[in-house]
Amino acid sequence: MVNLLVIIFDDEKKLKMLFKKYKLTFNAMTYGTGTASKSLLMYFGLDEVKKSIYFSLIPSIIEKSLFNELETKLKIVEIGKGIAFTINLNSSNKFISDSLIKGESENMEKLESDYELIVTIVKEGYSDAVMAAAKKEGCGGGTVINGRSLGSSRTIFMNLSIEPEKDIVLNIVKCDIAKNVMKTITKEVGIKTEARGLTISLPIAHVLGLQEESKIMEN
Numbered sequence: 001m002v003n004l005l006v007i008i009f010d011d012e013k014k015l016k017m018l019f020k021k022y023k024l025t026f027n028a029m030t031y032g033t034g035t036a037s038k039s040l041l042m043y044f045g046l047d048e049v050k051k052s053i054y055f056s057l058i059p060s061i062i063e064k065s066l067f068n069e070l071e072t073k074l075k076i077v078e079i080g081k082g083i084a085f086t087i088n089l090n091s092s093n094k095f096i097s098d099s100l101i102k103g104e105s106e107n108m109e110k111l112e113s114d115y116e117l118i119v120t121i122v123k124e125g126y127s128d129a130v131m132a133a134a135k136k137e138g139c140g141g142g143t144v145i146n147g148r149s150l151g152s153s154r155t156i157f158m159n160l161s162i163e164p165e166k167d168i169v170l171n172i173v174k175c176d177i178a179k180n181v182m183k184t185i186t187k188e189v190g191i192k193t194e195a196r197g198l199t200i201s202l203p204i205a206h207v208l209g210l211q212e213e214s215k216i217m218e219n
Contacts, residue, residue: 001060002089003205008053009082014074015054022066026057032143067208076209083209087202115204116178120185124165126195133188134171137181142171172210
Protein backbone atom coordinates (compact mmCIF):
# COMPACT_ATOMS: atom_id res chain seq x y z
CA MET A 1 0.00 0.00 0.00
CA VAL A 2 1.20 3.50 -0.84
CA ASN A 3 0.49 6.42 1.51
CA LEU A 4 0.78 10.16 1.04
CA LEU A 5 3.00 11.65 3.74
CA VAL A 6 2.53 15.34 4.59
CA ILE A 7 5.02 17.10 6.87
CA ILE A 8 4.90 20.73 8.03
CA PHE A 9 8.37 21.41 9.34
CA ASP A 10 11.13 23.98 8.86
CA ASP A 11 14.37 22.02 9.05
CA GLU A 12 14.83 21.07 5.40
CA LYS A 13 18.31 19.61 5.97
CA LYS A 14 17.09 17.08 8.53
CA LEU A 15 14.11 16.11 6.41
CA LYS A 16 16.28 15.58 3.35
CA MET A 17 18.52 13.28 5.36
CA LEU A 18 15.47 11.32 6.50
CA PHE A 19 14.08 11.07 2.96
CA LYS A 20 17.47 9.90 1.74
CA LYS A 21 17.73 7.26 4.47
CA TYR A 22 14.35 5.80 3.49
CA LYS A 23 15.05 6.24 -0.24
CA LEU A 24 12.00 8.46 -0.78
CA THR A 25 12.28 10.00 -4.22
CA PHE A 26 8.69 11.06 -4.99
CA ASN A 27 8.75 14.34 -3.06
CA ALA A 28 7.42 17.88 -3.43
CA MET A 29 7.49 21.04 -1.33
CA THR A 30 5.42 24.21 -1.09
CA TYR A 31 4.76 26.96 1.47
CA GLY A 32 1.82 27.59 3.76
CA THR A 33 0.65 30.01 6.43
CA GLY A 34 -0.82 29.22 9.84
CA THR A 35 -4.31 30.26 10.87
CA ALA A 36 -4.63 29.10 14.48
CA SER A 37 -4.92 31.63 17.28
CA LYS A 38 -1.75 32.43 19.17
CA SER A 39 -3.36 31.29 22.43
CA LEU A 40 -3.35 27.75 21.02
CA LEU A 41 0.33 28.01 20.00
CA MET A 42 -0.49 26.92 16.50
CA TYR A 43 -1.02 23.18 16.93
CA PHE A 44 -0.17 22.99 13.24
CA GLY A 45 3.28 24.30 14.08
CA LEU A 46 2.54 27.59 12.30
CA ASP A 47 2.48 31.10 13.74
CA GLU A 48 1.28 33.29 10.87
CA VAL A 49 4.62 32.99 9.09
CA LYS A 50 5.66 30.97 6.09
CA LYS A 51 6.29 27.29 6.77
CA SER A 52 7.55 24.56 4.49
CA ILE A 53 5.06 21.81 3.62
CA TYR A 54 6.49 18.57 2.26
CA PHE A 55 4.64 15.86 0.36
CA SER A 56 6.06 12.39 -0.21
CA LEU A 57 4.78 9.00 -1.33
CA ILE A 58 5.83 6.23 1.04
CA PRO A 59 5.19 2.48 1.32
CA SER A 60 3.08 1.85 4.42
CA ILE A 61 5.54 -0.81 5.61
CA ILE A 62 8.05 1.91 6.61
CA GLU A 63 5.51 4.25 8.16
CA LYS A 64 5.91 3.14 11.77
CA SER A 65 9.71 3.37 11.65
CA LEU A 66 9.68 6.72 9.85
CA PHE A 67 7.24 8.27 12.32
CA ASN A 68 9.36 7.02 15.19
CA GLU A 69 12.31 8.97 13.81
CA LEU A 70 10.16 12.05 13.26
CA GLU A 71 9.22 11.88 16.92
CA THR A 72 12.55 10.97 18.52
CA LYS A 73 15.11 12.64 16.24
CA LEU A 74 13.27 15.58 14.68
CA LYS A 75 11.22 16.18 17.87
CA ILE A 76 8.14 17.00 15.83
CA VAL A 77 5.87 16.27 18.80
CA GLU A 78 7.15 19.33 20.66
CA ILE A 79 4.66 22.20 20.73
CA GLY A 80 5.13 24.53 17.80
CA LYS A 81 7.59 22.23 15.98
CA GLY A 82 5.24 21.04 13.25
CA ILE A 83 3.04 18.17 12.25
CA ALA A 84 3.16 15.02 10.14
CA PHE A 85 0.37 12.80 8.89
CA THR A 86 -0.37 10.18 6.25
CA ILE A 87 -3.34 9.45 4.01
CA ASN A 88 -3.99 6.02 2.53
CA LEU A 89 -4.06 6.01 -1.26
CA ASN A 90 -6.45 3.40 -2.62
CA SER A 91 -4.82 3.44 -6.03
CA SER A 92 -1.62 4.78 -7.51
CA ASN A 93 0.51 4.69 -10.62
CA LYS A 94 1.82 1.15 -11.15
CA PHE A 95 5.38 2.39 -11.66
CA ILE A 96 5.27 4.23 -8.35
CA SER A 97 3.74 1.25 -6.57
CA ASP A 98 6.33 -1.15 -7.95
CA SER A 99 9.13 1.26 -7.02
CA LEU A 100 7.97 1.78 -3.45
CA ILE A 101 6.48 -1.54 -2.44
CA LYS A 102 8.95 -4.39 -2.25
CA GLY A 103 8.01 -7.42 -0.24
CA GLU A 104 5.17 -5.75 1.62
CA SER A 105 2.54 -8.15 2.83
CA GLU A 106 -0.88 -7.67 1.25
CA ASN A 107 -2.43 -8.57 4.60
CA MET A 108 -0.55 -5.86 6.46
CA GLU A 109 -2.72 -4.20 9.11
CA LYS A 110 -3.99 -0.77 8.08
CA LEU A 111 -3.37 2.14 10.43
CA GLU A 112 -6.34 4.26 11.38
CA SER A 113 -6.57 7.42 13.47
CA ASP A 114 -9.37 9.43 15.03
CA TYR A 115 -8.75 12.37 12.69
CA GLU A 116 -9.77 13.50 9.23
CA LEU A 117 -8.19 16.05 6.91
CA ILE A 118 -10.66 18.61 5.60
CA VAL A 119 -9.55 20.40 2.43
CA THR A 120 -11.43 23.54 1.38
CA ILE A 121 -10.69 25.43 -1.83
CA VAL A 122 -12.05 28.98 -1.97
CA LYS A 123 -11.45 32.22 -3.83
CA GLU A 124 -8.34 34.04 -2.74
CA GLY A 125 -8.96 36.08 0.40
CA TYR A 126 -11.65 33.84 1.91
CA SER A 127 -9.42 31.61 4.04
CA ASP A 128 -10.32 33.57 7.18
CA ALA A 129 -14.00 32.91 6.52
CA VAL A 130 -13.27 29.19 6.18
CA MET A 131 -11.45 29.19 9.51
CA ALA A 132 -14.20 31.18 11.22
CA ALA A 133 -16.73 28.59 10.07
CA ALA A 134 -14.53 25.67 11.14
CA LYS A 135 -13.88 27.16 14.57
CA LYS A 136 -17.61 27.36 15.23
CA GLU A 137 -17.61 23.55 15.27
CA GLY A 138 -14.52 23.12 17.43
CA CYS A 139 -11.62 23.27 14.97
CA GLY A 140 -8.59 24.95 16.54
CA GLY A 141 -6.42 25.89 13.58
CA GLY A 142 -5.16 25.01 10.14
CA THR A 143 -2.90 25.86 7.24
CA VAL A 144 -3.46 27.96 4.12
CA ILE A 145 -1.75 27.28 0.80
CA ASN A 146 -2.06 29.79 -2.03
CA GLY A 147 -2.83 28.23 -5.38
CA ARG A 148 -4.69 28.72 -8.63
CA SER A 149 -7.03 26.78 -10.86
CA LEU A 150 -5.86 25.65 -14.30
CA GLY A 151 -6.28 28.27 -16.99
CA SER A 152 -5.55 31.97 -16.98
CA SER A 153 -9.11 33.28 -16.76
CA ARG A 154 -12.43 32.59 -15.12
CA THR A 155 -14.10 29.26 -15.77
CA ILE A 156 -17.78 28.36 -15.56
CA PHE A 157 -18.93 25.44 -13.40
CA MET A 158 -22.66 24.77 -12.90
CA ASN A 159 -23.41 28.27 -14.22
CA LEU A 160 -21.08 29.78 -11.60
CA SER A 161 -18.02 31.88 -12.35
CA ILE A 162 -14.89 30.49 -10.64
CA GLU A 163 -11.82 32.70 -10.19
CA PRO A 164 -8.37 31.24 -10.98
CA GLU A 165 -6.71 32.48 -7.74
CA LYS A 166 -7.38 30.12 -4.84
CA ASP A 167 -6.78 29.64 -1.14
CA ILE A 168 -6.46 26.00 -0.09
CA VAL A 169 -7.28 25.54 3.59
CA LEU A 170 -6.18 22.38 5.42
CA ASN A 171 -7.80 21.45 8.74
CA ILE A 172 -7.22 18.33 10.79
CA VAL A 173 -10.24 17.59 12.98
CA LYS A 174 -11.56 14.77 15.11
CA CYS A 175 -13.74 12.35 13.17
CA ASP A 176 -16.73 12.99 15.42
CA ILE A 177 -16.91 16.68 14.43
CA ALA A 178 -15.78 16.40 10.80
CA LYS A 179 -19.29 16.32 9.30
CA ASN A 180 -20.42 19.35 11.28
CA VAL A 181 -17.29 21.27 10.30
CA MET A 182 -17.88 20.50 6.62
CA LYS A 183 -21.56 21.43 6.83
CA THR A 184 -20.81 24.80 8.42
CA ILE A 185 -18.02 25.55 5.93
CA THR A 186 -20.29 24.64 3.03
CA LYS A 187 -23.11 26.78 4.41
CA GLU A 188 -20.97 29.87 4.89
CA VAL A 189 -18.38 29.67 2.09
CA GLY A 190 -19.78 26.99 -0.23
CA ILE A 191 -20.02 26.94 -4.02
CA LYS A 192 -23.19 29.07 -4.04
CA THR A 193 -21.62 31.83 -1.98
CA GLU A 194 -19.25 34.61 -3.02
CA ALA A 195 -16.33 32.47 -1.78
CA ARG A 196 -17.17 29.68 -4.30
CA GLY A 197 -15.84 27.06 -1.87
CA LEU A 198 -15.46 23.34 -2.43
CA THR A 199 -14.86 21.06 0.59
CA ILE A 200 -13.74 17.43 0.83
CA SER A 201 -12.51 15.20 3.65
CA LEU A 202 -9.85 12.49 3.64
CA PRO A 203 -9.25 9.85 6.34
CA ILE A 204 -5.91 10.15 8.12
CA ALA A 205 -4.01 6.94 8.77
CA HIS A 206 -1.39 8.27 11.18
CA VAL A 207 -0.80 11.69 12.72
CA LEU A 208 2.04 13.11 14.78
CA GLY A 209 2.47 16.53 16.34
CA LEU A 210 -1.13 17.48 17.07
CA GLN A 211 -1.67 19.08 20.45
CA GLU A 212 -4.99 18.87 22.22
CA GLU A 213 -6.30 22.39 22.86
CA SER A 214 -6.79 21.77 26.57
CA LYS A 215 -3.17 20.71 26.98
CA ILE A 216 -1.93 23.72 25.02
CA MET A 217 -3.95 26.16 27.10
CA GLU A 218 -2.51 24.61 30.27
CA ASN A 219 0.99 25.44 29.01
